[in-house]
Amino acid sequence: MTDSSDTTAALHQPPSPLEDPSSPLSRIARQPMMLGLFLPTQTGAFSQSTYPRDTRWDFEYNRELTLKAEAHGLDFAFGLQQWVKKGGFGGETNYRENFLDPFISTIALAPLTTRLVTISTVHVLYGSLHPLYLARFAATADHIAQGRFGLNIVTGYDAREPLMFGMQRIEHDERYARADEFASIMEDLWAGEEDLTFHGRWYDLESAYVSPRPVHGRPIMVSASASAAGFAYAADHSDIVFTSSRSGAPYADAMRSIPTITKEIDEAYDRTGRQHKTIIFPMVICKETREEAYAYRDAITARADTASIVNYDARHRAGDAQGWPEHVPSDRVLGGHVQIIGSPTDVADQLEGLHEAGIDGAQLGFYDYGPELDFFAEAVLPILEARGLRIPDPIVSNPREAVAAMTAVSSTEPVLVRAEHDGPITTVTLSNPERANALTYGAMQQFIEGLRAAHSNRSLLLIIRAEGDDFTVGRDQKEKVPGVTKAQSLGLILEANALLRGFPGISVSVIRGRALGFGSGISVQSDLSIAADTATLGFDEVRHGLAPLVVAEYLPPLIGPRATADLIYTGRDVSASEALAIGLVSRVVPEADLEAEARGLCDSLVAGEPGALRLMKSYSARLRAGGIADPQAAAVAELDTWLSAGRPAFPDVPENPAAR
Known part of the structure; x- marks a missing residue:
């Protein structure tokens, strides 16, 4: 008082x-x-x-x-x-x-x-x-x-x-x-x-x-x-x-x-x-x-x-x-x-x-x-x-016909991605199973809004999952939105990647079936990714005549340059076991146990110390980005500051470079 x-x-x-x-x-x-x-x-x-x-x-x-x-x-x-x-x-x-x-x-x-x-x-x-x-x-x-x-x-x-x-x-x-x-x-x-x-x-x-x-x-x-x-x-x-x-x-x-x-x-x-x-x-x-x-x-x-x-x-x-x-x-x-x-x-x-x-x-x-x-x-x-x-x-364009096109897309697009909040958890669900959760322009906008909502709600946990047999087959490569350029459409991926990597809590993706292209990108950029043993991953852009340059930028630090080259040059499918071995996912479980295992993982995270999780997330991100001159000294200082402040749920930490 x-x-x-x-x-x-x-x-x-x-x-x-x-x-x-x-x-x-x-x-x-x-x-x-x-x-x-x-x-x-x-x-x-x-x-x-x-x-x-x-x-x-x-x-x-x-x-x-x-x-x-x-x-x-x-x-x-x-x-x-x-x-x-x-x-x-x-x-x-x-x-x-x-x-x-x-x-x-x-x-x-x-x-x-x-x-x-x-x-x-x-x-x-x-x-x-x-x-x-x-x-x-x-x-x-x-x-x-x-x-x-x-x-x-x-x-x-x-x-x-x-x-x-x-x-x-x-x-x-x-x-x-x-x-x-x-x-x-x-x-x-x-x-x-x-x-x-x-x-x-x-x-x-x-x-x-x-x-x-x-x-x-x-x-x-x-x-x-x-x-x-x-x-x-x-x-x-x-x-x-x-x-x-x-x-x-x-x-x-x-x-x-x-x-x-x-x-x-x-x-x-x-x-x-x-x-x-x-x-x-x-x-x-x-x-x-x-x-x-x-x-x-x-x-x-x-x-x-x-x-x-x-x-x-x-x-x-x-x-x-x-x-x-x-x-x-x-x-x-x-x-x-x-x-x-x-x-x-x-x-x-x-x-x-x-x-x-x-x-x-x-x-x-x-x-x-x-x-x-x-x-x-x-x-x-x-x-x-x-x-x-x-x-x-990247989401808008200035000419009048593009503005009209985007307004029409946002007003007529059905709900393809849902965001639901339950206490400290935000769950973003891809909900277009009839099309294997292919991500249209409108769906990408909705996905981005779901990620923003997780930030705005200051959620501790962000869960990304999907309805149906497949996580997602990635971007809809055949879609053409009048008045929206390819660069603007691809720009949505950049914004989604930044929001996902910059999420200050813990992100968990739950993978079943196919997780191709941007789907594998979600998996590897999440803090934790749990996959069914029947899942298939891969960056298949080259098979669609595209050069996955965005992937070539963010993937090597996560799985290494040689594994990256193998995946993006060939566009080949990767089994769940191989995905685990090279780091595209963090855990593989029997398909029948996927939902139960995912719930158990999330329950254990929520039961933990929220400030500790956020502090570890921030420190790890800055460490990977090379933003800490003396990692050991910084670790001791930041931990001491957090403990002295009474273990706050939202530690006072420097900016996560991945959020830029």
């Missing part, structure tokens, strides 16, 4: 999702330039113009945009929070009168997606919101989203919004001091070390506790900051800093201040030694040519909703935000913290300029969201990929 007075120093702080290489945040943070979508969940979105467009604020429209963003390979979707009176900011559009709550909206969107991170904005100081409430709400949301949920903590700069909650606006720097205490309490509750009794300057708790634990230590934490106090708060609590331009929205103007801002953010994080990413909100106007883009910009600004702009500007001037001192009312017609206008090459140039200025990501806004997001994905993303600013996602 923690009992503190006027200090947060004694509170526990769980690890950031950025410290967990298997977390969704770590995955998207590997992008040189993260890209997300600033959702238009409010009337008028971010542009105060009456020029015709189809952008809408309703949930159905935002659902379609979110699914489209994921299909295009974007990384996150972001929801804005604001409190407005009846009629919003008025004008012809009643700008922002209708406003979906971002917390509820992003939670509702999360289960509809499989990869996208959803981020909600919450005013933590308005009314009587208590950190215990938000800690449980966010932990629940984090589980719903399987670790893909983020909180953008804001303190409220507007003079009028607090009045709606029966309070006056709190002084600027004091707001961040209160937010620090609020966030510190939530973090202690997420860590769950013990019941929390805390008596701070602003919040009191008595024997408080929150369960379940967030999936990757805590939810993703974001803060919208532009001041020294805001950056100091972020450096203590946030994984992502959402900042702005101090020097106006037009790109050339914005670039006068952005390098200085990112330097200030970096210096704040240098003082705490924590990792972070910095993002900004560009409004993108992109057409085939620069001339068309500026003509479109002019058409939008010519229809400015002047009355709403005047009202919005009055709100802004009454606030005490330090993020937009040189922004002017005319910037509001298009909107955005920085405005990027031009041809696809121009837009790519300007995004690259932001990256060079220290920006790690952009949450994109558009005037007419649907078609302009499609055009951005079709025309700009390939340029960013060619420049190394984006790493192509």
Whole structure:
């Protein structure tokens, strides 16, 4: 039990999702330039113009945009929070009168997606919101989203919004001091070390506790900051800093201040030694040519909703935000913290300029969201990929026909792989026995999601098994998915391999019948593999006219170069006994005893010390990768640390290199 007075120093702080290489945040943070979508969940979105467009604020429209963003390979979707009176900011559009709550909206969107991170904005100081409430709400949301949920903590700069909650606006720097205490309490509750009794300057708790634990230590934490106090708060609590331009929205103007801002953010994080990413909100106007883009910009600004702009500007001037001192009312017609206008090459140039200025990501806004997001994905993303600013996602492709094809595959594919959770065990079952569990494009996606679920649930044991007479005959070599290239399809194997090898618990594959190609890959990359004595394994890609180059990379360290050469050059079948001899499986049992033996093995593992198993897994992986300079000294030090910490179930260990 923690009992503190006027200090947060004694509170526990769980690890950031950025410290967990298997977390969704770590995955998207590997992008040189993260890209997300600033959702238009409010009337008028971010542009105060009456020029015709189809952008809408309703949930159905935002659902379609979110699914489209994921299909295009974007990384996150972001929801804005604001409190407005009846009629919003008025004008012809009643700008922002209708406003979906971002917390509820992003939670509702999360289960509809499989990869996208959803981020909600919450005013933590308005009314009587208590950190215990938000800690449980966010932990629940984090589980719903399987670790893909983020909180953008804001303190409220507007003079009028607090009045709606029966309070006056709190002084600027004091707001961040209160937010620090609020966030510190939530973090202690997420860590769950013990019941929390805390008596701070602003919040009191008595024997408080929150369960379940967030999936990757805590939810993703974001803060919208532009001041020294805001950056100091972020450096203590946030994984992502959402900042702005101090020097106006037009790109050339914005670039006068952005390098200085990112330097200030970096210096704040240098003082705490924590990792972070910095993002900004560009409004993108992109057409085939620069001339068309500026003509479109002019058409939008010519229809400015002047009355709403005047009202919005009055709100802004009454606030005490330090993020937009040189922004002017005319910037509001298009909107955005920085405005990027031009041809696809121009837009790519300007995004690259932001990256060079220290920006790690952009949450994109558009005037007419649907078609302009499609055009951005079709025309700009390939340029960013060619420049190394984006790493192509092996599961998605940018052209429109590929997005449509993948959407169709995911929506029409039957359940070919099941993932089931039972306490510390996740079981992934290949369930297409009529086709010998051949792995189609859709089945591979489902298999990957099953592996991700095992990571997200922090399972101790991952069991991979199959229905029917065969484990799997490998990838469906005859399948052709319209709009999906061979490289993208093969990329699924890379992701599955990384998830399997990087699983921090113990993986067990249960092999009967044929386990060919990728099936043998699953077997040999699992920590333990138990096979029936009638099983047949082998890497048969060469017999299908393919060169198994991926196998040639990972197999030699596992079974040796000569055995690898024999298998991949000939593509021959291997009996269970030979597979055991060369290391493709770890145990062979009579076929009639396979299920009973597998259950016994798994029961014995679960009955063991979970922290010891995870510690051994991490140490062994790093040892094989050559990542330990002095293995004996490291073994003694890590064991001592673990024992001194009370044998935690989740040891504090370095990153597993296989998860990269």
